[in-house]
Amino acid sequence: MDTPILEMRNITKEFPGVKALSNVSFSVAQGEIHCLVGENGAGKSTLMKVLSGVWPYGTYTGDIFFNGELQSFKHIADSERAGIAVIYQELALIPELSVYENIFIGHEIGNGFTVDWNETIKRANEMLARVRLDVNPATKIRDLGVGKQQLIEIAKALSRNVKLLILDEPTAALNEDDSENLLNLLREQKAQGVTCIMISHKLREVLAIADTVTVLRDGQTVCTLDAHKGEVTEQVMIKHMVGREIDNIYPPRVGHQPSEDVVFEVRNWRAYDPALGRTVLKDMNFKIRKGEIVAFAGLMGSGRTELALSLFGNPTHYQISGEVYVQGKPVAFGHPREAIKSGVAYLTEDRKGNGLILIQDVKQNISLANLEELAHRGIVDANAEIKVANEYRASLNIKTPTVAQKVGNLSGGNQQKVCLGKWLFVKPNILILDEPTRGIDVGAKYEIYTIMNQLVQQGMSIIMISSELPEVLGMSDRIYVVSEGRITGEVPTAEATQEIIMQMATN
Amino acid sequence: MFIKDLQRILKQNIREYGMYIALFVIMIIFTIATDGIFISSRNISNLLNQTGYIAVLAVGMTLVIVIRHIDLSVGFLAGFLGAIAAIALAFWKLPMVVVIPLVLVLGALAGLFTAFPVAQLKIPAFVASLAGWLIYRGALLLVTASTGTIIIANDTFNAIGNGFIPDIPGVEGFLPGVHKLTLLLGLAAIVLFVISQLNDRKKKQSYNFETLPMNVFILKLVFIALVLAAITWVLAGYNGLSWTVVVVLIVVAVYHFITTQTVLGRHIYAVGGNPEAAELSGINVKKITYVVFASMGLLSALSGILFASRLQSATVTAGTLFEMDAIAAAYIGGVSAAGGVGNVMGSLIGSLVTMSLTSGMNLMNIDIAYQYVVRGAVLLGAVIFDVATRNRGK
Numbered sequence: 001m002d003t004p005i006l007e008m009r010n011i012t013k014e015f016p017g018v019k020a021l022s023n024v025s026f027s028v029a030q031g032e033i034h035c036l037v038g039e040n041g042a043g044k045s046t047l048m049k050v051l052s053g054v055w056p057y058g059t060y061t062g063d064i065f066f067n068g069e070l071q072s073f074k075h076i077a078d079s080e081r082a083g084i085a086v087i088y089q090e091l092a093l094i095p096e097l098s099v100y101e102n103i104f105i106g107h108e109i110g111n112g113f114t115v116d117w118n119e120t121i122k123r124a125n126e127m128l129a130r131v132r133l134d135v136n137p138a139t140k141i142r143d144l145g146v147g148k149q150q151l152i153e154i155a156k157a158l159s160r161n162v163k164l165l166i167l168d169e170p171t172a173a174l175n176e177d178d179s180e181n182l183l184n185l186l187r188e189q190k191a192q193g194v195t196c197i198m199i200s201h202k203l204r205e206v207l208a209i210a211d212t213v214t215v216l217r218d219g220q221t222v223c224t225l226d227a228h229k230g231e232v233t234e235q236v237m238i239k240h241m242v243g244r245e246i247d248n249i250y251p252p253r254v255g256h257q258p259s260e261d262v263v264f265e266v267r268n269w270r271a272y273d274p275a276l277g278r279t280v281l282k283d284m285n286f287k288i289r290k291g292e293i294v295a296f297a298g299l300m301g302s303g304r305t306e307l308a309l310s311l312f313g314n315p316t317h318y319q320i321s322g323e324v325y326v327q328g329k330p331v332a333f334g335h336p337r338e339a340i341k342s343g344v345a346y347l348t349e350d351r352k353g354n355g356l357i358l359i360q361d362v363k364q365n366i367s368l369a370n371l372e373e374l375a376h377r378g379i380v381d382a383n384a385e386i387k388v389a390n391e392y393r394a395s396l397n398i399k400t401p402t403v404a405q406k407v408g409n410l411s412g413g414n415q416q417k418v419c420l421g422k423w424l425f426v427k428p429n430i431l432i433l434d435e436p437t438r439g440i441d442v443g444a445k446y447e448i449y450t451i452m453n454q455l456v457q458q459g460m461s462i463i464m465i466s467s468e469l470p471e472v473l474g475m476s477d478r479i480y481v482v483s484e485g486r487i488t489g490e491v492p493t494a495e496a497t498q499e500i501i502m503q504m505a506t507n
Numbered sequence: 508m509f510i511k512d513l514q515r516i517l518k519q520n521i522r523e524y525g526m527y528i529a530l531f532v533i534m535i536i537f538t539i540a541t542d543g544i545f546i547s548s549r550n551i552s553n554l555l556n557q558t559g560y561i562a563v564l565a566v567g568m569t570l571v572i573v574i575r576h577i578d579l580s581v582g583f584l585a586g587f588l589g590a591i592a593a594i595a596l597a598f599w600k601l602p603m604v605v606v607i608p609l610v611l612v613l614g615a616l617a618g619l620f621t622a623f624p625v626a627q628l629k630i631p632a633f634v635a636s637l638a639g640w641l642i643y644r645g646a647l648l649l650v651t652a653s654t655g656t657i658i659i660a661n662d663t664f665n666a667i668g669n670g671f672i673p674d675i676p677g678v679e680g681f682l683p684g685v686h687k688l689t690l691l692l693g694l695a696a697i698v699l700f701v702i703s704q705l706n707d708r709k710k711k712q713s714y715n716f717e718t719l720p721m722n723v724f725i726l727k728l729v730f731i732a733l734v735l736a737a738i739t740w741v742l743a744g745y746n747g748l749s750w751t752v753v754v755v756l757i758v759v760a761v762y763h764f765i766t767t768q769t770v771l772g773r774h775i776y777a778v779g780g781n782p783e784a785a786e787l788s789g790i791n792v793k794k795i796t797y798v799v800f801a802s803m804g805l806l807s808a809l810s811g812i813l814f815a816s817r818l819q820s821a822t823v824t825a826g827t828l829f830e831m832d833a834i835a836a837a838y839i840g841g842v843s844a845a846g847g848v849g850n851v852m853g854s855l856i857g858s859l860v861t862m863s864l865t866s867g868m869n870l871m872n873i874d875i876a877y878q879y880v881v882r883g884a885v886l887l888g889a890v891i892f893d894v895a896t897r898n899r900g901k
Contacts, residue, residue: 315786337789346787354783359847360776368777369788375770382768386714404716422788 011062083163100124147178250474269322295476358408363389392421413444537867548745564833567806576632580639586826589811593821618804668817686747693739780847
C-alpha cells in the first residue's frame with residue numbers, strides 16, 4: 001500500500017486508575033477499509049475518541065499524523081475540519097428535523113446569516129443519491145428506520161468532503177438486508193477514494209469487507225492482518241481477540257454443587273420496544289436452578305440488559321409476551337416492586353445512572369429497596385437502619401468512614417458493594433447481576449466474586465450478565481450466549497472456551 | 508482553636524447556615540434603618556401573620572421541587588378555594604367545622620388533578636400547572652363574578668388569620684402586658700429543642716458519626732435558644748402567639764416529621780435524588796408524584812383559608828403571585844432544582860426572608876417598583892449562592 005493517510009504512534013491514554021490505551025500504534029492506508037476488532041473494553045472506542053478530538057490533544061500521549069501532518073485536535077470540530085467524520089452507535093441525528101436539515105446541520109448552506117433552503121434541498125438530494133437512499137428529503141428523521149438513519153449519517157459525513165470515515169459498530173442495530181446494503185455502500189465509497197475505519201463485532205462482516213484488520217486487546221495493539229495476503233480468518237481474529245490466559249483471579253468454589261430444582265424459568269419470552277419500533281427479544285427460553293451461577297454472555301447491545309429489565313417488572317415498558325415461573329409458579333410482574341416481593345433482584349449495569357442515589361448516604365442507599373422492613377407504622381427506625389447498614393458494611397467490606405458518608409464520595413468498587421448490599425437486604429432468591437464488575441479494580445472484583453460464591457452456597461441463584469469472557473468462564477456453572485435478542489447457545493462452563501462463546505456471540 | 512473550628516464548620520455547612528445568616532442580616536439592617544420599628548412586637552407579630560399563607564405554600568412547594576417538578580397553579584387555587592370557603596360560610600351557611608375539611612379535601616383533589624397529566628402522560632409539570640393557573644383564575648373570577656368581594660362574618664373563622672391564643676386565666680397580675688402562655692410555650696420549645704439536640708448528638712457519637720466539636724455545639728445551642736427566646740419575648744409583648752403562627756408551626760412540624768422520619772418521606776427524596784434508581788428499587792414513582800401534588804393542593808387550600816380569614820373576605824384577586832412567592836421562598840430556603848435536596852425548615856426561613864424584605868421595605872416607604880427589583884435580586888443571589896456552594900457540601 002502507498003503512504004498511510006493516518007498514522008497513530010505510541011498512543012497512551014489513562015483514566016483515573018485505568019490505562020485504557022497503552023502505547024498503541026495504528027496505521028491506515030489511503031483508500032482502504034480498515035476494520036478494528038477486539039473485545040468490549042479493548043480500547044477501540046477510546047482510540048477513535050482520541051483520534052476525533054473527543055479526548056483533546058494533551059489528555060493523551062503519542063502522535064497522530066493525518067495526511068502526513070502532525071495533528072493536535074482539541075475539539076471534534078478540529079478533526080472534522082481536517083476531514084475526519086465519526087459515526088457513533090448512538091446516532092447523532094435530531095429526530096424532529098427533516099433529512100435535509102440534518103444533513104447540513106452545523107454546515108448550513110447560505111450567506112452566513114440566512115439559509116438557502118432551495119440549494120440545501122438540491123444538495124441533499126445529491127447526497128441521498130450518493131448513498132442510494134430513496135426518501136423525500138423533507139421527511140422527518142423520526143419517521144425513518146435505523147437502517148436509513150445510518151445512511152443519512154453517512155450522507156452527512158460525505159457532504160463535508162470527508163477523507164476518513166469512522167463507523168463505530170454501524171450494523172449493530174441493523175437487520176441483514178440493511179447491513180448488506182451498508183457494506184455495499186462502503187465498498188462504493190472506497191472506490192470513490194474515501195478511506196474507512198470500521199469497528200465491528202460481527203466477524204463475518206469484517207471478513208467480507210476488510211482490506212486490513214487491526215486487533216486490539218486490553219488497550220494494546222495485538223496485530224495487524226492483511227486480508228489480501230489471506231491472513232484474515234475468523235479463527236485467527238478470535239484467537240488474537242481473546243488470547244489472554246485466565247489467571248487465578250477467580251476464587252475457587254469448593255464442595256458446592258447446584259441442585260436440580262429449577263427456581264426460575266422463562267418460556268417463549270418476547271419483547272417489542274415501541275419507542276425504537278423493533279423487537280428486542282425473540283423467543284427466549286431458559287431455566288435457572290437453585291444454587292447456580294448462570295452467565296449470560298454476549299456482546300454489548302445483544303439484548304441481555306433488555307432481557308433482565310423486561311423480567312424485572314418491565315420498567316422500560318416493552319410490550320412483552322411469554323411465561324415466567326418463580327419456584328414453579330407463574331408470575332407476571334407489572335412493577336419492579338412486585339419482582340422484588342417475589343424474591344427477584346436486579347443489580348443494574350449503570351450504578352451511577354440508575355443504581356444509586358449519589359447525593360444520599362450509604363445507609364439510605366442500602367435500605368432503599370426494603371425500607372418497610374425497617375419501619376413500624378410507616379416510621380423508619382433510624383437505629384435499625386444504621387445497624388443493618390453497618391452489617392452490610394462489615395460483611396461486604398465496604399470501605400467508608402461511616403455509613404453516613406454520601407455514596408458519591410466512594411470509589412467505584414465500594415459503590416458497587418453498596419448496590420449489592422441494597423439487593424442483599426431484600427433477601428432475594430434470584431439475583432440478577434448486570435456487569436457486576438464493570439469499572440472496578442481487581443481487588444474489589446475478587447471480593448465481589450467471593451461474595452457471589454458465598455451467596456450460591458447459601459442457596460441463592462445468580463444470573464450474571466457479563467461481557468468479559470474470562471469472568472464468564474471463571475465464575476459460572478452454565479452459560480447462555482445471547483446474540484441479537486436471541487439465545488444462540490447454551491453450554492456447561494466445563495465444556496466452554498472463549499472461542500466457542502465468541503463464535504456463538506458473533507453469529 | 509475555637510475560632511478556627513467555628514470558621515471551618517461555617518465553611519463546611521455554609522449551605523445550611525447561609526439562609527439563617529441572611530435572615531439575621533436582613534432583620535438587623537431593617538431594624539437599624541427603621542429605628543427599631545421593624546423589630547417591635549407589633550411589627551414582628553404582623554410579619555409572622557403575613558408569612559403564614561406563603562409559608563404553608565412554600566412547604567408544599569419544597570416537596571414538589573424536590574421531586575423535580577413545579578406547581579404554578581397554587582396561587583389561584585388558594586384564591587379560588589378561599590372564595591369557596593367564603594361562599595360556603597356566607598351563602599350556604601355551613602358551619603366552619605364542615606367548611607374547613609371540605610375545602611382541604613377539594614384542595615387535595617385539585618392536586619391529584621394536576622398530577623394526573625404529569626404522572627400518567629409525562630407532561631411537564633410547568634405546562635400542566637400553567638393550565639391549572641389559568642383554570643383556577645377563571646374559576647375564581649366566575650364564583651366572585653356576581654358578588655365581587657365576599658365578606659365573611661364568621662368570627663371564629665376570621666380568628667384563624669387575625670386572632671391570638673388565649674392567655675392563662677387568673678395570672679393577670681403577674682408581668683402585666685406580657686402574654687404568659689406564649690412565654691411558657693416558648694420556654695417549652697427551648698427545652699425540647701435542647702433535649703432533642705443532646706439526644707441526637709449522643710446517638711450520632713455512639714455510631715461514630717461526625718458531630719460538631721463540643722464548644723461549637725454549645726455555641727449553636729445557645730444561639731438558637733437565644734433566638735427562640737427573643738422571638739418569644741417579642742411576641743409575648745404584643746398579643747402573644749397568633750393562631751396563624753400556631754397553624755404554620757403545626758404544618759412545618761408535621762412535614763418535618765414526614766420528610767425525615769417516615770418511609771413516605773424517604774421515598775419522596777429517593778425519587779427526587781434519582782427517579783430511575785428509585786423505580787428500579789421498587790418505589791412507585793407515579794404514586795409519589797400523586798401524593799406530593801395532592802399535599803401541595805391540600806396546603807394551597809390551607810393557604811386560601813388563612814388568606815381569606817386574614818382579610819375576613821374573599822376577593823377577586825386573592826392568590827395573585829402567591830405561587831411565585833412560594834417558589835422564591837423555597838429556593839431561598841435551599842431547595843435545589845436538580846432534585847432530591849431541600850427541607851421544609853429551610854423553606855420556612857425562606858418565607859420569612861421574603862416577607863421580612865416586603866415588611867421592612869414597606870416600613871421604609873420604599874416604592875413598590877424598587878421592592879420587586881430588590882426581591883428579585885435577593886432570589887437571584889440565593890440561587891447563585893446555592894450553585895456556588897453545591898460542591899462544597901459534598
